[in-house]
Amino acid sequence: MAALAAVLQSRSLGFPWLLRTWAGGARGAARGAAAGLHDYDLLVIGGGSGGLACAKEAAQLGRKVAVVDYVDPSPRGTRWGLGGTCVNVGCIPKKLMHQAALLGGMIQDARNYGWEVAQPILHDWRKMAEAVQNHVKSLNWGHRVQLQDRKVKYFNIKASFVDQHTVRGVTKGGKETLLSAEHIVIATGGRPKYPAHIEGALEYGITSDDIFWLKESPGKTLVVGASYVALECAGFLTGIGLDTTVMMRSIPLRGFDQQMSGLVTEHMVAHGTRFLKGCTASRVERLPSGQLQVTWKDLASGKEDMGTFDTVLWAIGRIPETRSLNLEKAGVNTNPDNQKILVNTQEATSVPHIYAIGDVAEGRPELTPTAIMAGKLLAQRLYGQSADLMDYDNVPTTVFTPLEYGCVGLSEEEAVARHGDDHVEVYHAYYKPLEFTVAERDASQCYIKMVCLREPPQLVLGLHFLGPNAGEVTQGFALGIKCGASYTQVMQTVGIHPTCAEEVAKLRISKRSGLDPTVTGC
Structure with missing residues (x-):
């Protein structure tokens, strides 16, 4: 046994794991040796x-x-199990709560389709959260x-x-x-990141790590940030009937196409979400009533203002x-x-x-x-004797705001920066989903644009879709773009009627033409 220890000691520089194993006893050493290096x-x-x-x-x-x-x-004390962010505090609970909000809108629409729906329509946060x-x-x-x-x-x-x-x-x-x-x-x-410079941020705020695990309704909520996390959370909170305000310092959905991002926030405003633009929070205090008093500064005027909320949700990055x-x-x-x-x-x-x-x-x-x-x-x-690398180009994604935004490929800004304005053609359309007609829903922000190279056959550089089921629509077209689809090929694709997705295959009007891109008729 002493001899074995001496051998292990002599080889410790090359095999430090052996010394750790020996420290655990001869039985552990034998097990480690049998297992390999x-x-x-x-x-x-x-x-x-x-x-x-x-x-x-x-x-x-x-x-x-x-x-x-x-x-x-x-910091709030929220814990979860195996599966990471997506399963526990991201994609999965987010999409389910987004669906809860969409159902509320569908119940409102149902009356126009002949369903007798009792009023008022109430939402139970506790029941949704538990499910x-x-x-x-x-x-x-x-x-x-x-x-x-x-x-x-x-x-x-x-x-x-x-x-x-x-x-x-x-x-x-x-x-x-x-x-x-x-x-x-x-x-x-x-x-999620907490703003270290804001007094009371850590003590009184929550993040996306907490919102999906709250047992009780967050009530009147201030969402700080303009990322997709911020807008998705604000969207479903508004959709289930909560008083919701978004405070954003600069632009919404940084890194996404900014025309599309603007339409996303326009739709949210039209459906009840308030926005404090160009503002930054400076302090959060708890009042005797239990509510949170938030102080913020308007960056343009330099003036301070304040408001009271039940919950402050930080969504300022990760x-x-x-x-x-x-x-x-x-x-x-x-x-x-x-x-x-x-x-x-x-x-x-x-x-x-x-x-x-x-x-x-x-x-x-x-x-x-x-x-x-x-x-x-x-x-x-x-x-597995494979040499295949991950291709990070043309990865599709969807922002699950109340009006969903799906995209794949380059934004219009990126395409122009890369190829020059004279070499980019953008085809676009404002359309109205058939489902919106009987329900008399406003479709002002339902919009599609396809960013292409101008030179024939006009390779598709990016597709941006704002409307219902954006993820389902974008997924299929993502394959075409991944395979190098051209505008000509998309126009030769027969659409499925009547769907929102078919509007992509009907994009005939370019921005350059200056013509009205509003779709009329079917």
């Missing part, structure tokens, strides 16, 4: 969509895989079962690097575990979950400005066997499907 072929840090997809794919390819996941509670939360919990359980079925080891521990192949995990109770792997994937995502990972111990480089992990086209970091995917990686779209595909492709490159 590392505990696992692949260790995934982060149990969100991208990390789980990568882990499950690698396991399907016959590798020994572990997933480490731990959720720090929000949404129960569904999310079922997804948490489903992910646990899937990992177990694929023989992926799951550790509910908070991870940080010890060295380039080793991670220390700490349980909620403080128990430590060391795990080593040949390859490590960082897929820790991000969390920060990557990298600060607690001890990345410096592994030599993983990050962008010093935003702490996102720098990666190459292979998703590899500055350390060749350590990878980063999803929201935590620099320059990647913060979208669930891109993280999932990137994770699967990474596992296939590592273990």
Whole structure:
């Protein structure tokens, strides 16, 4: 036994894992030696969509895989289970609450279609929240079962690097575990940002980490920010009948086509959401009544104003979950400005066997499907003899505001900046969904534009759709654009009548022509 210890000591510089194993006793050393150089072929840090997809794919390819996941509670104390942002505090509960708001509008429409609907129409937040939360919990359980079925080891521990192949995990109770792997994937995502400079922001505000898990209605709400998270939350809150105000410092939906973004906010204003434009909050205080008094400044005039709300929701951006990972111990480089992990086209970091995917990686779209595909492709490159890389061009997405905005490809601004105004042609139309006619709904903001190269056959650079079921519409056209569709080919496509999607295949009027783009007749 002493001789074995001496051998281990002599080799410790090259194999530090052996010393850790020896420290755990001779039985642990024998187990570690039998397992090979590392505990696992692949260790995934982060149990969100991208990390789980990568882990499950690698396991399907016959590798020994572990997933480490731990959720720090929000400042409000909100916790959730396995599945990451999308499942717990993002896409899934957001879309379900968006649907709740849409149903309210449909109930109003129903009277015009002959349904006798009792008045007033009331919404029960508690009942909706319970149903949404129960569904999310079922997804948490489903992910646990899937990992177990694929023989992926799951550790509910908070991870940080010890060295380039080793991670220390700490349980909620403080128990430590060391795990080593040949390859490590960082897929820790991000969390909402709090404005550190605003007095009372942390003490009294909530974020998207909390809104979907509230047991009681948030009541009169101030949403601070103009990101898609801000507008989606404000949209469904207004839609279920709550008094909702959005405070935005500059432009809405930064990074999206700004004409479309303007129409999104116009529709929200027309349907009851108030906007405080060009304003920044400076202080949040709790009044004796329990309400929150918010003080803000109008940036144009410099004047201060204030208002009272039941809830203040911060939606001013997200920060990557990298600060607690001890990345410096592994030599993983990050962008010093935003702490996102720098990666190459292979998703590899500055350390060749350590990878980063999803929201935590620099320059990647913060979208669930891109993280999932990137994770699967990474596992296939590592273990499936594949060389396929993730293609981040022409990724479609949808903003689930009350009037949904779907897009794929370049915005009009991006197309002009890249190709020049003289080389870009934009075809557009204002249209009225058939469903809006009998219900006498205003369709002023239902709008489509297709951004193309001007030179025949006019390659489609981007498509932007504002209207009902925008995600369903955009998904199909995204394939065409991914395959290099031209304007000519889209115009040769027969539309399905009567649908909103067919209006894309009828875009005949260009902005350059100056003609009225309003669709008349069918």
